[in-house]
Every structure is written in structure tokens, then in C-alpha cells.
Amino acid sequence: MYKLITCDLDETLLSDNTHVCERNKEAIKKATDLGVKFVPATGRGYDAVSGTLKEIGLYNKENEYVISFNGACVTENKSNQVLRFDGLNYDIANELYKMGKEKDVCIHVYTKDIVYVYNMNDDERKYMEKRHRFEEIDKADLSFIKGQDIPKVLYESTNQEYLRDIAKEMGELANKLDVSYSSNRYLEFNSQGINKGVGLLWLANKLGIKPEETMALGDNFNDLSMIKAAGLGVGMANTNPDMKDQCNIITKADNNQGGVAEAIERFVLNEDNN
Known part of the structure; x- marks a missing residue:
């Protein structure tokens, strides 16, 4: 039986209206009643997951968890207790910020509490308003947050080919990063070796759960590491x-x-989906 389910949020657990549909709520409730751990695994920060946790009945619960910032952080839901954190080196984050300005993309710089956004357009602003607490900036560099934890940086553009071209041009810098894509608009940068798959395996080990007893669900390339790491990877x-x-x-x-x-009905609850 699968004992741990890690699940992406946007375009996976959440409907396009950013809420959890009733069918998903019911299946998650049945699974958690059996003792299965249901763990949101998201590129967002853990604070930005609170609304979803309330919808699925896991908000502020002990021994329930969230993998956030694409695996840079693992928290226990009770009081958002940080169990593991591995963010970007400041100099690398600052280099990414300056490079993004040169490439004329929208840049998101994540701290634990807020997302700082440079060069935001109206479409991105509407998208973010439903998902994150953010502040628009027009800074020369990131010196204003030096000393703070920076889990990740990302570039936004609806031109996916352009984002892939940027990634190809990064040279040696790319070797210091874990690079992924999400929501058909983001090129995401985490510290090297940090991704959702690493977060899944770390949490499973902490809970005494074997990798083959895990399931991961997602829809895009920032989910692929956990889909491949899990005992069952579901798209x-x-x-x-x-x-x-x-x-x-x-x-x-x-x-x-x-x-x-x-997926839960079929592989956890053993219900017939035909």
C-alpha cells in the first residue's frame, strides 16, 4: 500500500479556479483516514499553501507536511515548523537577478515570507494575485535582502522557447543550479541537487517509509524529479x-x-475507476 502521496498544486491538485474540487477532497479524506500522508509538493512557499491545506483538512496539523519551494523546504503543518531548508547562495541568486534583467524577463525572487517581482506585466500580476503574497520591485540588485534565506529564483515568460534558449546560454552557472520548468511560463532555479524528488525521499526516510511505498502526482517538469523518485509516478x-x-x-x-x-481511488482505495 502507498503510505505517502506527494502532490503538486497548480494544474494538478487545484482546478483552474485555484481551489480543490470535491472529488479530490473526498479521496484525500478517505486516504488520510487510512493513515496515508498527503503532502502538497509545490514551487510556492509554505505560507502560500495555507488555503489549500484548509480545503483538504490538513491545516496546522501535527505530523502532516508540506514540501515547498520545489524541495528547498520541508515543513510540518503545525505552526509551519521548518524541518529542512536548503536555499540559493546569495551571490548566485544575485547573478540570476542581474542576468534576468538583461534578458528582459519577469523575475521572481523568493524569500521565506514574500516573493519580490521585477518587470511584472498585467497577466502575471493577475496570475500571482491568486497564489502568492508579493511585492513589485525595481532594484539594481538584491542587496536589499542580503542575509535573508532565498529558496529560489525564477524567470517568467509565456514564450517557452525563449526561456529554454536562456537556459542553454547559462554556461557554467547552470552547473551550480537545479533547473526546471512549470506552469508553461516559468524557468525555475534552485540550489544544485534540490528538487521535489529530493524532498520526497528525505521526508519518506524521516517517516520510515520506503521509496516504493510513495506516490507522486504532477503535471510539469518541476514535478518530474518526484514522479521519477516515487514508487508510482502519476501524471x-x-x-x-x-x-x-x-x-x-x-x-x-x-x-x-x-x-x-x-489516482487515489485506484491505487490507494482500490476502487474501480472503469
Whole structure:
């Protein structure tokens, strides 16, 4: 039986309206009643997950967890207690910020409490307002947050080809980073060796759960590390087509139709989905 489920939020657990559908809520409740750990694994910060935790009944609960910032942080839901943190080196984060300015992309710089955003357009502002606490900036560099923890930096553009070109041009800097893509608009940078898969395996080990007893659910490339690390890697019907063949299964339902519930019903609750 799968004892630990890690699950991406946007475009996976959450419908396009940024909420959890009733089918997903019911399946998660049944699984957690059996003692299964349901762990959101997100590129967001842990504070930004509180609304979703309330919807699925895991808010401020002891012995329940969140993997955030693409694996840079693992917290216990009770009082958001940080159990593990591995952020970016300041000099690397500052270099990424300056490079992003030269490339004329929107830049997100994450701290534990807030996202600082440079060069934000109206579309991105609307997208972020539903998901994060953020502050728009126009700074020459990141000296104003030097000394703070910086979990990750990302570039935003709806031109995915342009983002991939930027990644190819990064040279030696890319070797110091864990690079991924998400939401068909983000190029994300974490510290080297930090990703959702590492977060999953670290938490499973802490809880005494074997890797083969874990399930991971996602839809995009920042989820791929945990999909490949888990005993069962599940992609939603709306998963990026370029990574579907790297998932163990693809659900029939997408994020708006309860794809997460479909996987839980089939592989945890042993219900017939046909």
C-alpha cells in the first residue's frame, strides 16, 4: 500500500479556479483516514499553501507536511515548523537577478515570507494575485535582502522557447543550479541537487517509509524529479506532453476533473475507476 502521496498544486491538485474540487477532497479524506500522508509538493512557499491545506483538512496539523519551494523546504503543518531548508547562495541568486534583467524577463525572487517581482506585466500580476503574497520591485540588485534565506529564483515568460534558449546560454552557472520548468511560463532555479524528488525521499526516510511505498502526482517538469523518485509516478491528463512518457501512468481526468482523486481511488482505495 502507498503510505505517502506527494502532490503538486497548480494544474494538478487545484482546478483552474485555484481551489480543490470535491472529488479530490473526498479521496484525500478517505486516504488520510487510512493513515496515508498527503503532502502538497509545490514551487510556492509554505505560507502560500495555507488555503489549500484548509480545503483538504490538513491545516496546522501535527505530523502532516508540506514540501515547498520545489524541495528547498520541508515543513510540518503545525505552526509551519521548518524541518529542512536548503536555499540559493546569495551571490548566485544575485547573478540570476542581474542576468534576468538583461534578458528582459519577469523575475521572481523568493524569500521565506514574500516573493519580490521585477518587470511584472498585467497577466502575471493577475496570475500571482491568486497564489502568492508579493511585492513589485525595481532594484539594481538584491542587496536589499542580503542575509535573508532565498529558496529560489525564477524567470517568467509565456514564450517557452525563449526561456529554454536562456537556459542553454547559462554556461557554467547552470552547473551550480537545479533547473526546471512549470506552469508553461516559468524557468525555475534552485540550489544544485534540490528538487521535489529530493524532498520526497528525505521526508519518506524521516517517516520510515520506503521509496516504493510513495506516490507522486504532477503535471510539469518541476514535478518530474518526484514522479521519477516515487514508487508510482502519476501524471495528470493535462501533463506536459513532452514528459508524459516518463510517468508510470497518466490519469484520464485532468486537474479540473479530479485527476488526483482518480489516482487515489485506484491505487490507494482500490476502487474501480472503469
